[in-house]
Amino acid sequence: MEKSIIVNNVAKRYKLYQKPSEKILDLLLPKSYGEEFFALRGVSFEAEKGDVIGFIGVNGSGKSTLSNILAGIVPPTYGDVTINGQTALIAVQSGLDNNLTGRDNIELKCLMLGFTKEQIKELEPEIIDFADLGKFIDQPVKSYSSGMKSRLGFAISVTIDPDILVIDEALSVGDKSFAEKCLDKMNEFKARGKTIFFVSHSVGQMKRFCDKALWLEFGKAKEFGPIEEVMPKYEKFLEEYKSMSKKEQKTFRQKGAELQSAYEPIT
Numbered sequence: 001m002e003k004s005i006i007v008n009n010v011a012k013r014y015k016l017y018q019k020p021s022e023k024i025l026d027l028l029l030p031k032s033y034g035e036e037f038f039a040l041r042g043v044s045f046e047a048e049k050g051d052v053i054g055f056i057g058v059n060g061s062g063k064s065t066l067s068n069i070l071a072g073i074v075p076p077t078y079g080d081v082t083i084n085g086q087t088a089l090i091a092v093q094s095g096l097d098n099n100l101t102g103r104d105n106i107e108l109k110c111l112m113l114g115f116t117k118e119q120i121k122e123l124e125p126e127i128i129d130f131a132d133l134g135k136f137i138d139q140p141v142k143s144y145s146s147g148m149k150s151r152l153g154f155a156i157s158v159t160i161d162p163d164i165l166v167i168d169e170a171l172s173v174g175d176k177s178f179a180e181k182c183l184d185k186m187n188e189f190k191a192r193g194k195t196i197f198f199v200s201h202s203v204g205q206m207k208r209f210c211d212k213a214l215w216l217e218f219g220k221a222k223e224f225g226p227i228e229e230v231m232p233k234y235e236k237f238l239e240e241y242k243s244m245s246k247k248e249q250k251t252f253r254q255k256g257a258e259l260q261s262a263y264e265p266i267t
């Protein structure tokens with residue numbers, strides 16, 4: 001099978017500062033300020049062309065960090081990502097320019113992706129039709145609700161027809177009818193053998209849509225495999241986690257955070 005993405009030993013380090021001035025001092029005196037924190041710790045997996053992979057894990061486990069790395073929005077600190085094809089990210093914070101209108105954002109995003117003015121002229125009506133924002137398409141994006149931003153981001157990303165689609169929580173902010181329209185489009189992509197990465201807190205959506213799952217825990221890949229094997233284990237964990245007392249949950253999270261601070265990447 002043709003590989004679509006190969007993720008090899010990827011780690012993402014952030015620095016946590018007590019006050020903004022520490023960030024500047026850290027630039028002048030590297031390693032003196034800030035606490036290291038690994039949002040991803042040595043993650044490796046491969047996606048084949050046509051795979052639909054769900055990223056699962058509780059809040060803060062690293063799903064968005066990994067989505068952003070796959071979409072080329074943030075670089076990994078360690079490790080390599082090999083991508084065969086063009087990737088598009090659809091996220092709630094979808095990288096739209098708040099000061100530009102919806103229409104100008106379409107043009108800007110398409111230009112950044114290398115489309116010519118003529119190609120954009122052809123794509124624009126399709127994007128506007130899919131986003132269905134009425135006269136708001138000529139209003140600045142800062143006047144949009146999060147659902148409207150998600151509509152525009154989704155419309156742009158699916159219309160440019162990427163090989164790899166990364167969808168991070170984008171369906172959670174739209175209304176039900178738009179989410180259905182998006183799911184139809186995602187199913188069409190799936191039928192055409194595109195590779196899709198999908199982040200959602202809806203276990204039902206995950207089970208219906210994905211073939212495989214990558215379960216992240218404190219930035220580490222805990223399980224990767226067919227959705228029907230990984231999901232029952234994750235649901236069992238969620239049940240156990242919910243039945244813990246608040247104190248036990250806090251201890252569990254603290255242990256995870258300690259592992260994320262103490263991680264030593266293999267270079």
Ligand SMILES: Nc1ncnc2c1ncn2[C@@H]1O[C@H](COP(=O)(O)OP(=O)(O)OP(=O)(O)O)[C@@H](O)[C@H]1O
Binds near residue numbers: 014039057060061
């Ligand atoms: N720019 C940043 N600076 C510092 N820490 C960050 C940054 N971005 C993310 N993190 C931390 O990295 C960890 C992983 O965050 P991420 O957003 O990837 O998790 P997630 O699994 O997508 O969470 P959620 O389900 O809440 O969306 C979190 O502890 C988060 O606080």
